[in-house]
Amino acid sequence: MPVNTSGTLTKEEAAAKLWGEQSQFVNLAGHDVHIIEAGDPNSENLLILLHGFGASSFSYKDTLEPLAEVAHVIAYDRAAFGFTERPTEWEVNPFGTPGQLEVIDEIVERYGEGKNVLILGHSAGGSIAASYAVQNQSKLAGVILFAPAILTGGGAPGWLNWIFSIPQFDHLGPLLVSSIATSGLDLLYASYYDQSKVTQQTLDGYTAPLEVIGWERAFWEFNRAPRDPEISERFTEISIPTMVITGDTDEVVATSDSIEVSQRLPGSKLVIIPQTGHLPNEEKPEEFASAVIDFLREAVGS
Secondary structure (H helix, E strand, C coil): CCCCCCCCECHHHHHHHHHHHHCEEEEECCEEEEEEEECCCCCCEEEEEECCCCCCHHHHCCCHHHHCCCCEEEEECCCCCCCCCCCCCCCCCCCCHHHHHHHHHHHHHHHCCCCEEEEEEECHHHHHHHHHHHHCHHHCCEEEEECCCCCCCCCCCHHHHHHCCCHHHCCCHHHHHCCHHHHHHHHHHHCCCCHHHCCHHHHHHHHHHHHECCHHHHHHHHHCCCCCCCHHHHHHHCCCCEEEEEECCCCCCCHHHHHHHHHCCCCCEEEEECCCCCCHHHHCHHHHHHHHHHHHHHHHCC
């Protein structure tokens, strides 16, 4: 059975449609990573933004400008999402945790020399940020765990797990996961406290990466890629300044889970943004950005 892609555009074409001249591609860890920059590259602070499952840098569009007042901001699309290259061959799997940690490390090396580096990770990206922080505390001034999928998973739908190891399904895998094109929007609506705030612009931004040729294969590779199975316990090793931020009605990564993560990190700062769900950065961007800026200033002593 032939498995075709629904995408019709190159990554560059699709990215330009959404971001225009802001769109950039930088080769990191052996593949082209799509990044969005904001702020002064000469700032003494570097803030790296990781998005969650099914999202992209677009999720931070309304917070880039205020965050840029205090840091050079790098938001990037994690492999399989957004407009980052979707390789089919690699030395280190870019879709798994080890490959994603390499990308972060190269961003830190390229943009963070001599700076106060902070990393902010949302949902599944929060578990990646925690994994990086555990292994690289000396390189960071602080870490922000935003509704982090640490105690509960933020990856593949459960019904897919049993088929990942069956070779015969490798060919059909992209077809099996292609339903995310519609079911992913259900997750988006579930991520909002006030669903009336999900505008057509929001929908267009989230679905734009589905125009990229080969997105289905990359999504399949992501879902069967290696994870960090120990992060649910090892995150307690983080000793640098840490903030946990969440919405008060998060049903995707339960608000209670974020509270527990903070409680298990002595000295961490907990911020709960009222009347928001899994995406307070989109529902209340000014309030979200203000909390991040306050923490950054506390972490770097400015």
